[in-house]
Structure formats: C-alpha cells, structure tokens
Amino acid sequence: MGKDKIKFKEKLAYATVNFGNIPIMTIINGYLLIFYTNICGLSPAACATLFLIARILDGLNDPLVGFVIDHLPNTKFGHFRPTLIVGTILCSANFLLLWFGPMMAPSGKLAIAYVSYILLGVLFPVMDISLNSLLPVMTEDMNERNSLSSVKGLAYVVGALIVGVAAPLILGDTSNKDGYIKLILITVAVIFFCSIIGTLGVKERIKPQKEKSYTIKQLFQILGQKPVYITFLVILLYTIGSNIVSAVNTYYYTYVLGNLSWSAILTLVMCITIFPATMIVTKFIGKYGKKKMYAIGLAIAGLTPLMRLIDVRSIPILIISALITGIGSGFAAPLNYGIQADNTDYIEMKMGIRAEGAVASLSSFISKCAMGIGGAIPGYMLQVAGFNATAEVQTQNVINVIIFCLIILPAIINVVGIIIFAKGYPLTKEKLAEQTRILQERHSADKAE
Template sequence: MASAPQSPDAHRVPGRMVLAYGAPAIGAGYMYLLLGLYVMKFSTDVLLIAPAVMGLIFSASRIWDAVSDPLVGYLSDRTRSRWGRRRTWLVASIVPIAGAFIMVFAPPDALEGGALIAWMAVAIIGFYSAMTVFFVPHLSLGAELSTNYHERSRLFGMRHAFYTFGAILSLVSFYFLIQAEQQGPEQARGLALQLAVGTSLVMSALIVFAGIQLREPAEYQGRIDANPFKAFKDVWHNPHARLLIVVTFIEHIGSAAIGVLTLYVAQYVVGAPGLAPLFILCYMVPSTISVPLWIPLSRRFGKVRLWMFSMLLTGVSFGAMFALPFIDSLLAKSIYISVAAVFAGLAAGAGGTISPSVQGDVIDYDEYVTGERKEGSYFAAWNFVHKGGMGVMLLLTGFVLQFVGFVPNVPQTMTVQIAMVTLYGLFPLVCYLIGAALFSRFSLDEQAHGEIRRELDRRNAASRAAGDAAPGAA
C-alpha cells in the first residue's frame, strides 16, 4: 500500500502526553453537556424565560462566533512564545471559562424580565467565547502532536473518550438537578451554582496539568502569512476542507437537535424525566468504551469509510425515535429509547474519534499546497460551523416549540409530542443521510495522505539540511 511506511509506531506520542492532551476534555465535556442539555430547560422551567427568547440568545452567540472563532484561530496560529502557540491560549482560557460558566447558573434572584434575559445573554455568549479560546488551540494541538495518519486517531480518540467521560460524570449532576426542580426553583438555582463552581475549579486544574505536560513542535511557529484574510481564503479554497465544512454544518444541525431535546423528550414524550440521565448514559457509555474498537477498525477499513458509516448509523438510530409518541407503555418507551441510544452512542464513538483525525490530514494537504501550518484557522472554521449548526437548531427548536403550543411543566398534546420527535428523530436522520452522501465524495484517503506526507517529510528534511535557511523560507 502506498502509505505503508507510516507504521503504527511512526511518530508515536508517549502515553503520558496522550493522557495529558485528553485530560482537559473531561471538564469540557462536563460543561458542554450541562450547558447544552440543561440550560434551555433551566431557563424555561426554572427562570421562566420564553423558549423563543432563549433560542435568540443562543443564535446571537453563534453570530458572534463568526467573529471570535476565526479571530482566535488566526491569532493562535500567529502566536510566538516559548510556551508554544497553543498552550499559551489554553492557560489564558482558564479565568474566562470559569467566570462565564458560573455566571450562567448564578443569575441574581432579584433579576427578572429584561434584566434577567440580558444576564443570561451575556453569560451564554461569554461562555461560548471563552470555550473558543480553549477549544480551537486544543484541537489544533492534537493535529500537531503527530503527523502519522493513524496516530492522530489515537490522540483524538483519547480526547473523545475523556470528553464523553466528563459528560457521563455530569449525569449525576443532571439527576440531582432534576430532583431539585421538583422541590422548587430556589433549590435548583442553589444546586446549579454549587456544581458550576466545583466544575470550574476542576477544569482549571486540568488545563494547568495539560499546559505543564505537553510539548509543542517549535518548528511550526511563524509559518503562516501575515494576512488573516489569506489564511481563511486558503481554508475555503482547500477542496477537502470545503467539503468537510459543508458536511460538518449539516451533520451538526442534526446532532444539535439531539442535545437540545433529550430532556424534553424524556419528560414530555416518554413521561419519565427521572430516567433522562439513564437514557443519556445509554448513549455516552458506548460512545466512550467503543473508542479502542474504532481505532483498529479504522486501520482495516479506512477512516473515511468508518466516518461515513458512523453518520449513517447515527441517523438511523435517532430516526427510530419518531415512533416514541405512538408507543403506549412507559416500560416499552424506556426500553426502545435506550436501545436506540446505545446504537447512536456506538456511532458517536467512531465519529468523535475519526472526524478530527481526518481534519488533521486535510491540514497536511494545506501545508503541501501553501507551505504554511495554520491548524488554528482550520479548526476555527470547523468549530464555527459546528456551533453554527447548533445555533440554527436552537433557534428552530425554540420557535417550533412555541408555535405548536408548548407549555412548560404540564402534559403536552400529541401535536407537541410529534413536533418534538420530528426535531429529535426525523430531522437528524435527514441531516445525517445528506452528510453521508456528500462525504462519499471525499478523496483524501490513507494512500493520498501518505503521498502528501512523504513529500512534506522530504521538504522538511531538505530544510533541516539547509540549517538556518528554513526560517527564512517559512
């Protein structure tokens, strides 16, 4: 095979560095799940803010992402520091992440109406902005720690497993938050604040640990054009990146519906809000424990084929959720959604492991064409469309729920239930089918990447032989 020289041990990253790279994802997974799955419900059912208003807030945060994501990506690429381009930004994200996350769950009791809405808008937009400062450099660093086609899957597989493990830990918090809601809004507010403070402290410690343990390739610094518009023009003109941008946007419109509506479906369709953590657990556990399975399978069948398979399996698994309102028994509904969640979780394990690894390969193609290393600009683009898809879905969900007559904390009509499972099941199915069809055109497989990698290695060897000529050429 053309890429045979890239053996599994080539450019292998030490285990301690793989663990250090993945560690902050535990806190990130916890925070994102708590915000993505609970804040909409917390805002509508505890703070009594209209769903459409919350949809507008989340959409506004995505509009701001159109500025913040590319800015952080480009500035991260341009950073020069003895700490490296990425670790500097990781450490800088600690205080804003902690402050904004606590703010989301700590609106003063005296606030109401427009003042409360303004508080939540600042908190939510601030949190996602702070997470951009962390996520874009962190993803970029993963692509830089190894140039090996399959070793990147190991790095990003560990990151995905840790991220999902953090999400699993948050299920305990979900259980207690749901119980607190039954006791009243004051209890829910108090518990949410305690959890936010504790999580922020842990996340800060994990980022510091990663910053101390990880080492960046110094030769990547200074290898990007001074013109930011050229950097993002290169991203769009990269045919492989352009296809991934479109596929990622479509895919994450569908996955966002899953995140936003799980608690609503558990309470208002299944009729068992207390089982929501169990349903999520049925999704998260297979997603985490299947990572060691997907890495060797990607070697056998190829990363591109495996990612396409994960899209199809995810779409079918969630498409099956449309049947939930038509099942009479609570037990039957619970078993049905749990089984579907297991299959969706298995698919998510493949997607979470393979997709950023493929994105790293696309960045190598950019270096092959331009001679630059701009992981930050690329992952900023993908991070933006990821969040953009979620923003579109949050806006759509808020307006659909309000349009069909959703009323919080009461039994819902069949019309509302069907609207929920349409967004939760059929819509993701359509999105993933379209995404898989488009991704079938992706051509940067292992053989093509191996040829690119060998040419880049040849260039780098020539630059090292030339000594000080390399920085001038960059």
C-alpha cells in the first residue's frame, strides 16, 4: 500500500468525477417542480403525484442495480469505473428528455414526464451507485479514506454551491423558457465532461473477491445490520427535509422575496463558512470521531434556519442564517460517504463479504424514496393552498405554505433524524479503530495465503 499512495492528481480526479454527479439532482430538486408548473402548465398536485410514484418505483430497482454491478466481472479498467462511464452517457441523454420532452411536446406532456422521470430512476443509479462504490475500493488506509471522504464532501459542497449560484443567474426568471434551455444544455455538458474525465483519473486498489460475493438473501441481511439501517433511516429523514427545502426554495425567492437573484447571492454567502468548516472537519474527526461530528453538523444545518421565523423577509437574518448553516453543512457533507464506507467495512467484518454496490444501492433507494416524498409534499400543499402559476402575487395561504415547507417542517424532521443517529448509531471512534485493526489483520492473512 505504501508504494501506491493516493496522490494529489488522483484526488483531483476523484473530486472532478464527484463534481460531475452533482448537477443532475441539484437542478431537478431545485427547479423541476416550478419548471413543470410555470413552463409546461402542469398542476402542482399532478407533479407531486409524479414525483412520489416515480421515485418510489424507480427506487425499488436500486438494490437490483447494485446487486448486478457487484456481480459484474472485474476488468483491467476496474470493477466500477466501466459502469460509471456507461451510466454517465445514458443518464445525460435521458436528462435532456426529462426537460425538453414535456416542454416541446404539443400534447401528452405529463406522460412524457412520467416516462423520462422513471427512466431517470433506472439510469441514474448505474452512474450514482458506481461512483459511491469507488471510495471503499480506492484505499483501506483510514487516513486516506478520511481524506477522500473530505474530498468527496468538498466536491459536493462546491458543486452544489456553483450550481446554486450559476443556475438562477443563467435562468434569470422562473418563467423564462430560453433560460431553461440554456441551463439544461450547460448542465449536460458539465455532467458529461467532469464525470468521464474524473473516472479516467482514479484507481481501484481493492479488488472484489468473487468467492465472497453476496446473494439476494444476504442483501436483506445487509440491510438488517444496525449501522446500516440507522444510517439509512437518518438519510431518509434528512433527505426528505432537504428536498422539501429544495423544491420550495425557488417559490420563496420568486414569490416572497420577489427576486430569484437572492438565491445566487445567499449561496455565495454560505461559501464564507462552508469551505473552512469542510477543511477543518477532518481534524475534529480525529479528536471526536465521525459520529459526534456528523450529529453536530446535522444539528447546526438543520435547526439554524428556524431563526428566519423572526422575519421571513429580513435579508440580514437570512444572511446570518446562511452563514451558520454553512458551518453545519461543511461538517456533515464530508462525513456522509465516509460513514457509508465504514458501514461497508462493518459488513465485511460481520458477514465476510464485500458489498460496496449493495450499500451504495440501498442508500440510493432510501434517497429516492425521500426525494419522492420531499418533492411531493410542497406540490400537494401548494395545490391545496391555491397556487396560481400565472399570478405574479400569490395569496397569503400560499405564502404561509411556502414558509412552513421552507423552515418549520424540515426542522421537525431533522430533529427526529438527529436523535435517532445520536442514540442509535453504534460505530463510535473506538469501535471504528478496532474494526479497522481486525480487517487489516484479516487482509494481511489473506495475502499471506
């Protein structure tokens, strides 16, 4: 291992491939609902039903995709990199259909939306699961893994921030058809270039062992491991909350603040704290452990927005909230996938199998369900409140729903998730050290044979 340390160039490639994964769901979560209502003329309730049904249905195929990927033969190019490239190509093509299909069709817009949205759920996991399976096979050195986890988290933070700044500036207005066309074409170019270039620059060092491949029955046993199901439950809750916010944010900037540009400005404001927090979290992990720092990050990011209830139109409060929230996001983001990698090691220690694709696919399935639920809730509530896509000014009922979905409901959901993780996740700093020692001894014994 000492002769094959991960160098800066490979870390940069790993950051690039993760960056290429960001725009797909970031753009969809932030703009698809308002695009379908304001550009395609679909009702919020119809969109909500689409998001809910399609996400849950397409999520069901994720464990199967992970199972297939884990059982594909190894190649000279690696185990997960070939499927990552194939997934990128197919997903990029379908991403174009998802937006341009309903927009250009003279009729059958909702049907096209259903087909392309369900196809997204079939194709995106090929790309996403392959990517999220890379971290455990790039290195088993815990320091390098923590470093890669920080690189991945930083890439996701930077990617989300860049998209958060660029998208509203490119779009200009939530009812601007030409702006959407430009935004989607630029997004696909970024996805394609970054994902493929980044994939070519990383290396898989830990080879999956065919004799230890898992069965369908073991797939369900994996889900029954405590670190796995606790993590997935927290991901479910936190992703529901964050997707509710993402779906309703554009409505907030459009109809409450009256200026979509504030979305880009506030994203830039978060950079002031989110980058330093991401950089220093590794040091805190070494002292306090991943579990404590992840819980702290979730608490800061999830509860700070409550201060905006003092005055939902106050720009100074909005800025202060963004600055503090950035600290929490900077702490939590790098740890998401590091914890998943630790869970993969836990499965190997307890069950004797490597199941990177299983953990990544089950995580993707949970996230899909959460995205469906989180995206549907604002749609249904806006419909009940009487949202009118043609009106420049919405009723007070609509404004109240926007504020409730933006601030109050996500905070309630996040509190539940934080408590579950803090009380239930078993892999403390000490237990992780022991787990790493056991696996390293086991791997050394296997090599000696």
